[in-house]
Amino acid sequence: MVGRAVVGQAGGPSAVINQSLVGVIQETVKYGHIQDLLGARHGVRGVVDENFVELKRQPSEMLELVATTPGAALGATRDRPDGEYCARMFEVFRKRNVRYFFYIGGNDSAESARIVQRIADEQKYDLCVIHIPKTIDNDLLATDHCPGYGTAAKFVTHAFMGDDLDNRALPGVKINILMGRRAGFLTAASILARQREDDGPHLVYVPERPFAIERFVDHVGESLERIGRCVVAVSEGIVNDAGELWVEKVSVLGQDKKLSRDAFGNLQLAIGSGSLADYLAGVIRNRFNRVMRVRADTFGYLQRSFAGFYSEVDAWEARLVGQMAVSYSLDGDRSGSVSLVRLPATTYAVGTRLVDLSEVAPDQPPKTRKLPDAFINAAGNNIDPSFREYVQPLVGTLPKVGWFERIE
Amino acid sequence: MVGRAVVGQAGGPSAVINQSLVGVIQETVKYGHIQDLLGARHGVRGVVDENFVELKRQPSEMLELVATTPGAALGATRDRPDGEYCARMFEVFRKRNVRYFFYIGGNDSAESARIVQRIADEQKYDLCVIHIPKTIDNDLLATDHCPGYGTAAKFVTHAFMGDDLDNRALPGVKINILMGRRAGFLTAASILARQREDDGPHLVYVPERPFAIERFVDHVGESLERIGRCVVAVSEGIVNDAGELWVEKVSVLGQDKKLSRDAFGNLQLAIGSGSLADYLAGVIRNRFNRVMRVRADTFGYLQRSFAGFYSEVDAWEARLVGQMAVSYSLDGDRSGSVSLVRLPATTYAVGTRLVDLSEVAPDQPPKTRKLPDAFINAAGNNIDPSFREYVQPLVGTLPKVGWFERIE
Numbered sequence: 002m003v004g005r006a007v008v009g010q011a012g013g014p015s016a017v018i019n020q021s022l023v024g025v026i027q028e029t030v031k032y033g034h035i036q037d038l039l040g041a042r043h044g045v046r047g048v049v050d051e052n053f054v055e056l057k058r059q060p061s062e063m064l065e066l067v068a069t070t071p072g073a074a075l076g077a078t079r080d081r082p083d084g085e086y087c088a089r090m091f092e093v094f095r096k097r098n099v100r101y102f103f104y105i106g107g108n109d110s111a112e113s114a115r116i117v118q119r120i121a122d123e124q125k126y127d128l129c130v131i132h133i134p135k136t137i138d139n140d141l142l143a144t145d146h147c148p149g150y151g152t153a154a155k156f157v158t159h160a161f162m163g164d165d166l167d168n169r170a171l172p173g174v175k176i177n178i179l180m181g182r183r184a185g186f187l188t189a190a191s192i193l194a195r196q197r198e199d200d201g202p203h204l205v206y207v208p209e210r211p212f213a214i215e216r217f218v219d220h221v222g223e224s225l226e227r228i229g230r231c232v233v234a235v236s237e238g239i240v241n242d243a244g245e246l247w248v249e250k251v252s253v254l255g256q257d258k259k260l261s262r263d264a265f266g267n268l269q270l271a272i273g274s275g276s277l278a279d280y281l282a283g284v285i286r287n288r289f290n291r292v293m294r295v296r297a298d299t300f301g302y303l304q305r306s307f308a309g310f311y312s313e314v315d316a317w318e319a320r321l322v323g324q325m326a327v328s329y330s331l332d333g334d335r336s337g338s339v340s341l342v343r344l345p346a347t348t349y350a351v352g353t354r355l356v357d358l359s360e361v362a363p364d365q366p367p368k369t370r371k372l373p374d375a376f377i378n379a380a381g382n383n384i385d386p387s388f389r390e391y392v393q394p395l396v397g398t399l400p401k402v403g404w405f406e407r408i409e
Numbered sequence: 410m411v412g413r414a415v416v417g418q419a420g421g422p423s424a425v426i427n428q429s430l431v432g433v434i435q436e437t438v439k440y441g442h443i444q445d446l447l448g449a450r451h452g453v454r455g456v457v458d459e460n461f462v463e464l465k466r467q468p469s470e471m472l473e474l475v476a477t478t479p480g481a482a483l484g485a486t487r488d489r490p491d492g493e494y495c496a497r498m499f500e501v502f503r504k505r506n507v508r509y510f511f512y513i514g515g516n517d518s519a520e521s522a523r524i525v526q527r528i529a530d531e532q533k534y535d536l537c538v539i540h541i542p543k544t545i546d547n548d549l550l551a552t553d554h555c556p557g558y559g560t561a562a563k564f565v566t567h568a569f570m571g572d573d574l575d576n577r578a579l580p581g582v583k584i585n586i587l588m589g590r591r592a593g594f595l596t597a598a599s600i601l602a603r604q605r606e607d608d609g610p611h612l613v614y615v616p617e618r619p620f621a622i623e624r625f626v627d628h629v630g631e632s633l634e635r636i637g638r639c640v641v642a643v644s645e646g647i648v649n650d651a652g653e654l655w656v657e658k659v660s661v662l663g664q665d666k667k668l669s670r671d672a673f674g675n676l677q678l679a680i681g682s683g684s685l686a687d688y689l690a691g692v693i694r695n696r697f698n699r700v701m702r703v704r705a706d707t708f709g710y711l712q713r714s715f716a717g718f719y720s721e722v723d724a725w726e727a728r729l730v731g732q733m734a735v736s737y738s739l740d741g742d743r744s745g746s747v748s749l750v751r752l753p754a755t756t757y758a759v760g761t762r763l764v765d766l767s768e769v770a771p772d773q774p775p776k777t778r779k780l781p782d783a784f785i786n787a788a789g790n791n792i793d794p795s796f797r798e799y800v801q802p803l804v805g806t807l808p809k810v811g812w813f814e815r816i817e
Contacts, residue, residue, distance in 0.1 A: 014578040016571070040813070059813060066811025072574025074813055079579065079702075163424070163714035166480025170422040171487065175710070194716075279684050294487075301706030302583070306571035308602075309808025310718075400717025403474025405448070405467060405482055 002127055002333035003034055004100025007048060008056065009041035010073040010135075011106030011113075015149030016311045017319035018135050021105045022075065023068040024323020025133070026056050034331060035101060044078035044106070045113055048090045068320065071306045081109050087116040094121070094128060101129050101330050105323070107136040107147075108369055111338055112362035118336045131326040132338035132358060135319070137305050139186035140369040143360040144340040145351070148322055151315030151395035153180070153304045154190035158396055160300060161194035165201035165232050166402065172230040173294025174221055174285050177202075178278045180304050182238040182246075185209050185372040187304070189384045190392050191234040193399065201232025208238035209372050210381030212247060217281070218288045220382050225289065237277065237299075248277045312397050318351060325353045349394035410535055410741035411442055412508025415456060416464065417449035418481040418543075419514030419521075423557030424719045425727035426543050429513045430483065431476040432731020433541070434464050442739060443509060452486035452514070453521055456498045476728065479714045489517050495524040502529070502536060508741070509537050511734050515544040515555075516777055519746055520770035526744045539734040540746035540766060543727070545713050547594035548777040551768040552748040553759070556730055559723030559803035561588070561712045562598035565642075566804055568708060569602035573609035573640050574810065580638040581702025582629055582693050585610075586686045588712050590646040590654075593617050593780040595712070597792045598800050599642040601807065609640025616646035617780050618789030620655060625689070626696050628790050633697070645685065645707075656685045720805045726759060733761045757802035 008025050010018055022040075029038045040054040041047030054075070067074050082090065094102065094117075104114045111132040121128035134141050137153035157179060168175050181187045185207020192205060203224045206212050212235075224231035239247045278297035286295045322339040329337065337355035344350040362368065376388040416433050418426055430448075437446045448462040449455030462483070475482050490498065502510065502525075512522045519540040529536035542549050545561035565587060576583045587596045593615025600613060611632045614620050620643075632639035647655045686705035694703040730747040737745065745763035752758040770776065784796040 010578070014575050054813060056813075063811050063814070066809055067813065068811070069808075070574060070810040070812070071571045073578035074811075077578040159716045159718065160711055160714075162716035163479040164710055166478060166716070167422050167710055167714040170418070170481035170485040276684050276687050296710065298709030298711065299707060300711070302572055302575055302704065303568055303706065303708070303711065306568075306575040308567045308570035308574070308810065310567065400477075401474055402478040402716065403471050403476070403482075404478070405462060405464075405471070405475065 002100050002129070003036060004098050005037045005039060006035040006101035006103065007039045007041050007053070007094070007099050008075070008103040009044040009047060009105065010075050010077050011044040011104065011110040012077060012079070012136065013305055014071065014073040014077055015135055015137050015305050016071040016152040016307065017148055017316050018105055019070055019072070019074045020068045020316050020319035021133050021135060021148060021323035023064050024320040025103050025327055026059065026064060028324040028327035030057060032327070032331060034333065035327075039099070040075045043076035044080065044104075045082050045086065045090060046078045046080050047076070048093055049086065051093055069311070069316070071308055082113045082116065084116060087113065088120055090117055091120045091124070095124070095126055100127060100333070101131070103131050103133060103326050105133040105135050107138075108141055108362055111358055114336075115358040115362050118358065127333070129330050129333050130336040130358070131330055132361060133322050133326050134338060134340070134361070137187060138181050138184055140184035140371070141361055142363070142368070142370050143338065143356045145343040146341060146395055148315060148319035149305070150186060151312035151318070152310070153187055154193070154392055155312045155315070155396045156304050156307055156310065157187060157190050157300070158193040158399060161191045161202055161232070161234065162399065162402065165194060168201060168230055168232050171294060173296065174225070174231045174233070176233045176235060176278060176281050176285070176297040178235050178237050178297070178299040180300070181208065181236045183208060183369050184238070185236050188234050188236040189372055189376060189388055190396065192384045192386070193389060193392060193396060196402065199228050202234040203228070203231050204233045204382050205384045206233070206235045206239050206382060207372055207377065208236050208240060209377060211242045211244070212239040213242055214284055216382070218284065221285055222289070235281065251277050251280045312395060314395055314397055322353060329355045410508050410537070411444060412506050413445045413447060414443040414509035414511065415447045415449050415461070415502070415507050416483070416511040417452040417455060417513065418483045418485050419452040419512065419518040420485060420487070420544065421713055422479065422481040422485055423543055423545050423713050424479040424560040424715065425556055425724050426513055427478055427480070427482045428476045428724050428727035429541050429543060429556060429731035431472050432728040433511050433735055434467065434472060436732040436735035438465060440735070440739060442741065443735075447507070448483045451484035452488065452512070452518075453490050453494065453498060454486045454488050455484070456501055457494065459501055477719070477724070479716055490521045490524065492524060495521060496528055498525050499528045499532070503532070503534055508535060509539070509738050511539050511541060513541040513543050513731070515546070516549055516770055519766055523766040523770045526766065535741070537738050537741050538744040538766070539738055540769060541730050541734050542746060542748070542769070545595060546589050546592055548592035548779070549769055550771070550776070550778050551746065551764045553751040554749055554803055556723060556727035557713070558594060559720035559726070560718070561595055562601070562800055563720045563723070563804045564712050564715055564718065565595060565598050565708070566601040566807060569599045569610055569640070569642065570807065570810065573602060576609060576638055576640050579702060581704065582633070582639045582641070584641045584643060584686060584689050584693070584705040586643050586645050586705070586707040588708070589616065589644045591616060591777050592646070593644050596642050596644040597780055597784060597796050598804065600792045600794070601797060601800060601804060604810065607636050610642040611636070611639050612641045612790050613792045614641070614643045614647050614790060615780055615785065616644050616648060617785060619650045619652070620647040621650055622692055624790070626692065629693055630697070633701075643689065659685050659688045720803060722803055722805055730761060737763045
């Protein structure tokens with residue numbers, strides 16, 4: 002089936018989403034089935050606005066630079082198209098003889114892809130829709146892991162290695178809030194930072210287990226008792242025993258009318274994830290009355306965008322899923338999502354397969370993947386060491402650190 | 410003068426403070442004037458507690474690993490010794506025949522070093538005290554720049570390069586809070602991230618100029634008008650027109666009694682620098698009523714501790730000042746601080762000189778250095794491009810990024 006193709010990027014950018022884009026471009030050039038490759042500016046928004054860029058004739062040196070650049074070279078979008086929006090997209094596709102749609106993004110993007118594909122089916126228009134996975138949260142269904150996750154996990158690992166050394170130098174309690182609203186994969190990766198028995202993070206809290214202040218205070222107290230310090234990894238998606246997000250509970254304070262007026266000119270105070278960090282630090286500071294350093298940081302966007310820093314494996318796999326999307330489209334008769342499959346081998350190896358869009362974007366919940374129970378300890382405050390085997394190959398080699406043997 | 414030496418590390422750790430320590434150790438081994446090199450655990454605290462580690466017999470492979478490890482291998486301290494504390498330090502020195510004291514730290518550490526040296530003088534005890542500069546804030550007097558700054562500036566540059574690309578992908582307002590309570594050097598380094606004309610940061614606020622909400626809102630509005638987005642670098646040390654710290658003004662809300670009780674169990678809310686970010690984001694969110702993404706991050710400790718990441722020049726210079734401290738001590742008759750001097754040359758080159766401790770730790774204010782006026786624009790919301798010449802050599806080569814020429 003010969004026709005045009007559209008490629009787009011969606012959702013939060015990552016350090017390797019441009020690798021997938023470049024994979025699509027480079028593979029497209031190899032074959033004859035795609036006449037023009039149109040890059041949609043800002044994802045589905047660029048489709049309905051017909052804001053396209055021709056990508057087949059971009060110089061290859063420039064493509065290699067784009068590949069290692071964080072962000073989303075075509076621009077991304079937070080638009081979550083409904084049926085009508087997807088119908089408008091389809092009309093643009095039909096008008097321009099677009100026969101292939103490659104969409105790089107998370108499960109929302111897979112859902113958009115699926116709706117467009119369904120409309121094309123109903124209209125008896127041949128359209129091959131391939132979803133290319135991307136999310137630092139690693140919470141997509143039907144894939145071993147997601148491109149973007151390995152690099153974010155590497156960032157988190159390096160951050161905790163350094164932060165734990167900082168905490169050894171000036172002991173106290175340090176709390177770090179990590180990305181991951183629905184799943185604890187990224188927060189769990191922090192345990193890779195541990196090399197010595199008493200290295201941090203000493204406590205790890207993920208959204209998959211309820212978080213209670215009283216238990217948290219007890220856990221920190223035990224760590225202080227044991228080693229005189231405590232480094233904590235907390236997912237921004239932690240919930241209380243009732244299943245409510247802590248970050249929103251804390252924000253309620255900011256929405257309180259009494260708070261909306263302040264000393265600087267009637268400005269409303271908005272409290273976000275930065276305040277979850279400050280809130281938890283405040284709790285610890287108030288419970289331990291002795292002189293104790295308590296600090297908290299929120300890693301924020303650095304986790305997905307730090308320039309010049311990526312996992313080699315993650316970059317390679319992100320390129321691979323882009324290339325494979327075009328390769329799968331050669332048949333032209335099957336839509337789907339490119340899934341990474343971990344091969345049973347003594348050293349790490351992956352393959353890909355094309356899974357149905359309904360596997361990544363099902364009609365019924367759960368629509369995303371949780372951190373498996375086996376990786377979470379019974380107390381719900383730490384990650385099982387077996388998780389290392391899963392995540393280490395995705396992150397790659399860690400920096401070596403040194404310390405004086407007789408010093409502790 | 411033959412005797413023992415003590416070396417210690419103080420203040421906030423950095424990515425290269427261990428380079429200076431290793432420089433001291435390696436240079437000490439070369440000469441005969443220092444019988445034993447005692448590492449004081451946690452700086453001056455280790456001196457008064459006589460908590461020492463012998464450092465001359467550490468294996469060299471391990472030393473090289475320690476050198477590239479962030480944190481402070483001997484442990485640091487926030488103790489700021491008074492006269493009595495310094496007198497106790499001196500008694501330990503006299504008792505153990507310590508004739509050399511190398512202290513790696515900021516201006517507080519230089520002041521401690523100076524007090525101890527004065528006591529030794531009064532007691533007619535020959536003691537050579539050498540201060541070795543370290544601070545990511547770059548605010549020490551009498552040196553061109555400070556070891557630790559280059560690596561922190563490199564972190565900030567990479568962070569802004571990535572964050573600006575993220576902001577291009579999903580346009581909106583992004584505010585980043587950077588370290589630097591008294592001086593804007595680190596925040597100013599963010600301008601190195603700019604490569605294209607419309608690259609961020611678009612606004613830069615340093616402690617050297619008063620920060621007012623109304624002006625801030627206007628500046629952001631102008632940027633949104635001009636390019637539809639705005640990336641902002643804000644120093645945690647910004648002050649209002651009355652010279653009061655904004656981070657403390659915002660914290661007042663947290664200390665308000667009405668706020669000290671909340672929905673989760675009578676816990677006091679502590680608001681810190683994370684809330685300065687959230688506060689500024691809230692201001693912008695409320696002033697621009699249209700749909701606009703507004704996010705804020707606080708970079709925090711990552712700026713001084715990210716593992717496996719450093720500026721080569723900074724690492725080399727940190728090693729150099731440690732080595733030169735020992736070299737200067739060979740004379741034995743002169744205390745001082747090791748200052749970095751930028752040589753007049755077409756390519757970047759530095760030398761060192763020993764300056765009097767009173768130059769780094771003067772009796773009268775100013776005791777620290779500010780970002781020079783020439784580097785700050787008239788409106789007080791940006792950094793002059795001439796600052797690049799100062800900071801670029803300290804940071805080193807930046808990652809190359811790519812973009813599609815016909816896009817944007």
